[in-house]
Structures are given as C-alpha cells and as structure tokens.
C-alpha cells in the first residue's frame with residue numbers, strides 16, 4: 198500500500214521558538230510562577246518535557262482526550278501505576294516500521310514529582326507542536342484553579358462590572374423592586390443578622406436566608422437586567438448560565454458540567470448564580486433530549502435543595518413558563534417573584550427612560566396606546582424611531598436633534614398594527630420595515 202504524504206516537519210529551532218513564544222505569552226497571564234517546558238534535541242531525538250502540576254486519574258484522561266483530538270492512531274504502550282506511555286502509530290496501522298521513532302507521550306507519576314515527556318526522533322510536524330502546547334496549557338489551566346476561568350470554559354459568563362446599570366434604569370415595577378430588596382438584597386448584604394436570628398430560634402442551626410428565587414414573567418420584562426442590577430448593588434459577581442445553550446452544547450455531558458458550575462460558583466465565595474431560561478428543561482421532556490434533561494433536572498434538584506450552605510450565594514432561576522416546570526423543581530425555590538407586563542403608567546415611564554426629551558402628556562398617551570407590550574418592545578420602538586430619524590437627518594443633511602413625538606407615534610402605530618399579538622413582534626417588525 199502506498200504511504201500517504203507525510204506532513205511537513207518543522208526544524209527544531211523553529212519548533213522551540215514557536216513553543217516558547219506561545220507559552221511565554223500564556224504563562225504571563227497566569228497568577229502562578231510557571232516555568233517553560235524544557236526543550237532539547239539530543240542524539241537525534243526532540244524532547245519537550247515539563248513537570249505536571251498535579252497527578253491523578255484526571256491527568257491521564259485529560260492527556261488522552263487531547264491526544265485523541267490531535268492524533269489519528271495511537272497505541273497505549275504502558276498503563277502501569279506510575280508510568281503511562283502513548284505511542285503514535287504509522288498512518289497505515291499495519292506498517293510497524295520505525296514505529297518507535299514516532300511521537301511518544303510519557304507520563305512519569307513519581308512520588309518525588311510527576312512529569313510528562315513528549316519525544317520524537319527527528320523533527321515535529323505543526324500538528325504535533327500544537328498538540329504539545331495544548332497539553333501544557335490544558336494541564337496548567339486546571340492547576341491554576343481559577344474558578345472564573347473554569348466557569349467560562351463551562352459556558353457561563355461572569356460579570357463584575359455592571360456598568361451604568363442601576364435601579365433607576367428600570368422604570369416602574371415598584372412592587373417587584375420591593376420584593377427583591379426584601380428577599381434577595383437584604384439577606385446578601387446582612388447575612389450575619391439573619392444567621393444570629395436563626396441561632397436564637399432553631400434547635401439546630403440552619404440558615405433562614407433564601408437559597409433560590411424564581412423570576413417568572415413573559416419575555417422582555419427585565420428579569421435578566423434586574424439580576425445584573427442586583428449583583429451590581431451587592432457588589433458581587435453574577436454568574437450567568439444560559440441553560441438552554443448548555444444543554445444543546447454538551448448533550449450527555451451537560452449534567453456534570455452544570456454540577457461543575459455550581460462548584461465553581463461556590464469557590465467564588467459570594468455570588469449570584471443566574472440560571473436563565475430554565476423552562477428549556479421543561480420544554481424538551483418528550484423529545485430525544487429527555488435523558489439529558491432528566492439528568493440535568495436531578496442535578497438541579499439536588500443542588501437547590503438548600504444544602505445548608507454557609508456560602509453567601511443565591512441562585513436565581515428565570516422562566517417564561519413557570520406552569521410548565523417540574524413541580525419538584527418549583528418547590529426548591531424559596532419564593533417566586535412575578536414580573537407582570539407593565540401597566541399604562543409604567544409603559545409611559547419606560548418610554549420616558551428611552552425618550553427623555555418627550556413631554557409628560559405625550560409619554561402618557563404612548564403608554565395608553567401600547568397595551569400588552571413589554572419593556573423590551575418599548576425599547577425596540579424607541580430604537581427603531583431613532584434609526585428612522587437618523588436616516589432622515591442624514592438624507593436632509595440637517596443638524597442632529599432628538600426625534601419629535603410624531604415619529605414615536607408613527608412607530609407605535611405600526612408596531613401595534615393589526616397582526617400584533619404576544620408572539621407576533623417579529624411579524625410586526627417586518628411590517629414596519631415594509632411601511633417605510
């Protein structure tokens with residue numbers, strides 16, 4: 198059989214330069230004092246070696262999974278306690294000629310300190326270089342044990358700086374704001390007071406602070422925005438978890454990953470864990486996602502079950518369809534805070550936030566005309582108006598001033614057009630564009 202074309206090999210000096218440059222950069226971002234791997238060329242053999250940050254079963258599995266991602270055929274040469282070796286095969290698996298000259302990864306798990314060695318007779322290919330760099334990064338990333346890095350890798354976003362968002366940004370919703378102040382902000386800001394009371398009242402101490410709160414309400418009423426405002430006010434990080442995307446991204450692996458998200462959030466000390474769109478768990482019950490859903494649900498049930506955590510962390514779940522959620526899941530939440538659609542006065546106030554130059558009477562009439570729409574739709578209407586206005590200004594080469602009330606009224610009328618319904622905002626969008 199004809200051997201397939203061999204990949205281009207990179208001269209040793211260039212390989213070393215590449216690895217060192219790449220990893221110097223990487224190491225400089227780490228909080229730890231890491232050393233570059235030792236890279237040598239002796240007796241015709243290239244070697245990249247470095248000590249392992251820690252050594253256990255996971256180390257081996259991490260290495261195997263990286264090998265699998267980069268190298269087609271590999272043989273386990275040794276799998277003894279303390280010595281593991283993986284030997285790359287020839288392209289043609291049955292051709293064993295020169296096999297031992299191929300790339301080899303060895304892991305020495307010695308009590309005096311573990312190390313890994315990547316060796317190959319002659320020079321490495323680009324793919325083999327990338328693979329060596331990745332092994333180093335992967336193993337040291339785990340060791341850095343930075344919960345935020347891990348959370349990001351798990352698909353969560355961690356927000357610290359909540360920018361200019363504050364309570365004034367949300368117009369109306371006084372009742373919702375009051376409930377949030379009482380059941381989320383006060384306990385997060387004064388945990389000691391709550392705990393002292395529990396010590397006085399309980400036969401055996403358990404926390405009386407809420408563990409989990411459910412935000413329920415239609416799309417676009419400010420649930421996600423308010424979670425960010427809370428985190429900003431309490432000055433703790435917000436760990437944002439889009440449950441839906443986590444489920445579809447890691448089908449099969451998602452329950453372990455969700456569990457890891459909870460663990461890493463606890464490492465942050467004090468945080469808000471925001472599980473957005475938890476109805477995606479309810480929605481996929483009878484589809485092929487069922488098994489993954491069931492497992493992820495069971496992780497949630499366990500983690501929300503008020504395991505008397507002393508940590509100052511609160512979980513907020515957000516849903517558009519509380520009624521569809523598993524009753525066991527609902528029962529894990531200490532309280533549900535309902536976000537209704539805004540009423541006429543609130544709509545006027547929301548308009549006021551996005552069109553502050555419009556006078557009170559016009560705002561009130563905008564509020565009257567927009568029954569049934571969310572804060573998000575109002576924001577969209579205002580943005581749409583500003584874009585239309587900007588086009589006009591550009592075309593007329595006029596000076597930039599704020600759009601007049603009629604322009605808003607026109608947008609509102611087309612938005613509220615005949616076909617408007619709860620789910621029909623996108624249709625309305627197309628219509629409006631068409632009206633131009």
Ligand SMILES: Nc1ncnc2c1ncn2[C@@H]1O[C@H](COP(=O)(O)OP(=O)(O)OP(=O)(O)O)[C@@H](O)[C@H]1O
Nearest residue numbers: 366367368415416417418419420421422547572573
């Ligand atoms: N009361 C309000 N005042 C000002 N802006 C609002 C208000 N309600 C919603 N908005 C704006 O609407 C947008 C959408 O809000 P947000 O994403 O928080 O909604 P949500 O309830 O999380 O929606 P979904 O269920 O679709 O995730 C945000 O830009 C937010 O600022």
Ligand SMILES: [Mg+2]
Nearest residue numbers: 420421473515
């Ligand atoms: Mg949201």
